[in-house]
Amino acid sequence: MPTAVVNYDGSITASPAQLVFPESVADIQAILRDPARYPSPVRAVGSYHSLTPCASSDGTMINMARMNRVLNIDAAAGTITAQAGIQFINASRELRKHDLQFMTNIEIGNMTLGSAACCHTKDALDGIEFGQVNSYLTSVKWVTPTGDLAEASEETSPGLLRMLRGSYGLAGVVYEVTFRIKPIEAIHLTYLPRPVDELTQEEVDQLMDTSEGLICWTVGRTAVFQQRTRVEDRNIFGGLLAAFRRRLWNHSGAYAGHLLESFVHNPEARDNLQQGLFQLDEFMYGTLRLFGGITILAPDKTIDYSKTKTSAKYAFTFWAFPRARWLSVLRDYLDFADQHHKVTGFRCNMPLGAYHIRRDTHSVLSYSHDEEIFSIDPIHAPVDLPAWQNFLRAFNEFSFQRGGIPLLNQSPFVERRHVEAAYGQRWHELSDWVAQQDPTGRMLNPYFAALLSKSAAQAQS
Numbered sequence: 536m537p538t539a540v541v542n543y544d545g546s547i548t549a550s551p552a553q554l555v556f557p558e559s560v561a562d563i564q565a566i567l568r569d570p571a572r573y574p575s576p577v578r579a580v581g582s583y584h585s586l587t588p589c590a591s592s593d594g595t596m597i598n599m600a601r602m603n604r605v606l607n608i609d610a611a612a613g614t615i616t617a618q619a620g621i622q623f624i625n626a627s628r629e630l631r632k633h634d635l636q637f638m639t640n641i642e643i644g645n646m647t648l649g650s651a652a653c654c655h656t657k658d659a660l661d662g663i664e665f666g667q668v669n670s671y672l673t674s675v676k677w678v679t680p681t682g683d684l685a686e687a688s689e690e691t692s693p694g695l696l697r698m699l700r701g702s703y704g705l706a707g708v709v710y711e712v713t714f715r716i717k718p719i720e721a722i723h724l725t726y727l728p729r730p731v732d733e734l735t736q737e738e739v740d741q742l743m744d745t746s747e748g749l750i751c752w753t754v755g756r757t758a759v760f761q762q763r764t765r766v767e768d769r770n771i772f773g774g775l776l777a778a779f780r781r782r783l784w785n786h787s788g789a790y791a792g793h794l795l796e797s798f799v800h801n802p803e804a805r806d807n808l809q810q811g812l813f814q815l816d817e818f819m820y821g822t823l824r825l826f827g828g829i830t831i832l833a834p835d836k837t838i839d840y841s842k843t844k845t846s847a848k849y850a851f852t853f854w855a856f857p858r859a860r861w862l863s864v865l866r867d868y869l870d871f872a873d874q875h876h877k878v879t880g881f882r883c884n885m886p887l888g889a890y891h892i893r894r895d896t897h898s899v900l901s902y903s904h905d906e907e908i909f910s911i912d913p914i915h916a917p918v919d920l921p922a923w924q925n926f927l928r929a930f931n932e933f934s935f936q937r938g939g940i941p942l943l944n945q946s947p948f949v950e951r952r953h954v955e956a957a958y959g960q961r962w963h964e965l966s967d968w969v970a971q972q973d974p975t976g977r978m979l980n981p982y983f984a985a986l987l988s989k990s991a992a993q994a995q996s
């Protein structure tokens with residue numbers, strides 16, 4: 536009897552014939568070796584915070600939640616080794632007991648380390664060096680599609696590790712990961728509001744060149760640059776400020792958006808109230824600037840979304856753009872969003888995000904492989920799902936036409952033509968590698984079957 540598996544924002548429901556919770560590596564091997572009992576496609580699933588059907592299967596879904604132990608924290612070597620089903624926030628809490636932290640303290644606390652090892656991620660505030668979590672994966676172990684054991688590491692097989700980092704579970708189920716860590720750090724966040732119409736490329740370049748980490752939040756036509764700097768002193772109010780920041784982001788912003796969309800049906804009144812909320816956001820950023828910003832511990836950036844009520848949930852999309860083109864794409868985007876609103880009545884009800892991510896060639900699917908990127912991330916707390924999904928499709932076309940790069944777990948409705956254009960030769964490299972690793976398609980769900988390119992051999996036959 537199929538069980539429904541629903542992702543975080545409720546936009547995706549899978550009905551696997553088998554939903555299994557392995558407790559050991561041997562359990563995973565037994566599943567992969569028995570296609571009669573555990574039908575294909577077999578997909579590993581973490582906490583299903585993805586916004587695309589990347590983990591969905593109507594065959595077998597392997598929920599990794601019961602393989603969630605930290606196996607070793609080696610402060611001297613600067614590494615943590617854990618089972619793949621542990622959530623980032625729980626691993627981070629264990630590190631904290633030793634005054635340690637991940638290199639990138641990503642905002643999404645519920646991402647499992649298995650997913651972090653082989654999927655797309657982004658974090659701009661700790662991106663001093665790299666903003667993609669799996670760039671700090673030093674070794675990984677997995678069960679192959681035929682049930683055998685495999686591993687890759689920086690020392691022994693960097694080429695294989697590069698492929699595994701972009702594999703999305705298509706080469707098998709990751710069961711153990713080792714990530715680089717470091718001593719815990721305090722960071723100071725500052726906020727610089729600037730009218731988009733006055734911004735120049737030189738100013739944006741300067742911000743990117745001088746920031747350790749940089750996010751831009753755009754509210755109306757004001758861009759607020761959030762910059763991070765490492766500080767020695769841990770402000771005594773840091774914990775409180777971090778809790779306030781988490782509450783604001785995890786709950787209040789999305790909740791207000793939901794409330795408006797649910798209860799104010801007159802479009803003009805709703806737009807006016809929405810503008811009022813945006814002005815409140817601008818005021819908040821202005822106040823933060825006035826007080827000189829906030830100081831928190833880096834791991835405090837991570838948010839636990841597991842108890843977020845439906846009425847306070849938000850969703851988003853992410854496309855990366857070369858940094859040199861970001862300002863012109865941002866301006867085009869604001870016009871596109873206005874036009875979309877005029878035609879359909881839909882507008883995103885949360886600030887637009889943008890993440891600055893440095894050049895990084897660790898993964899075959901790194902979206903900053905060739906150059907630094909700054910992203911455009913529309914964020915929305917949806918009540919009318921079809922209206923949001925219609926916007927997402929239009930935004931994909933907008934981004935595709937401007938040479939954007941989508942993420943396979945965070946850019947809904949991505950298509951093969953998008954990824955072929957975005958990742959170029961590397962997309963074919965990944966597609967060919969997946970075909971070699973899994974010639975019978977044991978792990979291949981319809982989502983990836985529609986995205987992966989045909990290999991040279993398949994194209995000829």
Ligand SMILES: Cc1cc2nc3c(=O)[nH]c(=O)nc-3n(C[C@H](O)[C@H](O)[C@H](O)COP(=O)(O)OP(=O)(O)OC[C@H]3O[C@@H](n4cnc5c(N)ncnc54)[C@H](O)[C@@H]3O)c2cc1C
Nearest residue numbers: 579581582583584585589642643647649650656657704709
């Ligand atoms: C509210 C919210 C905030 C978010 N914020 C951020 C953010 O700040 N930064 C960011 O980068 N992302 C963010 N995300 C996106 C999210 O982190 C990613 O989609 C991530 O992949 C989810 O992790 P998961 O464990 O839920 O993976 P799932 O969604 O369960 O799976 C993702 C993919 O990984 C594969 N997979 C999972 N486990 C394994 C395994 N053990 N072996 C092999 N393959 C596996 C699945 O098959 C699937 O293809 C956010 C999402 C939400 C909903």
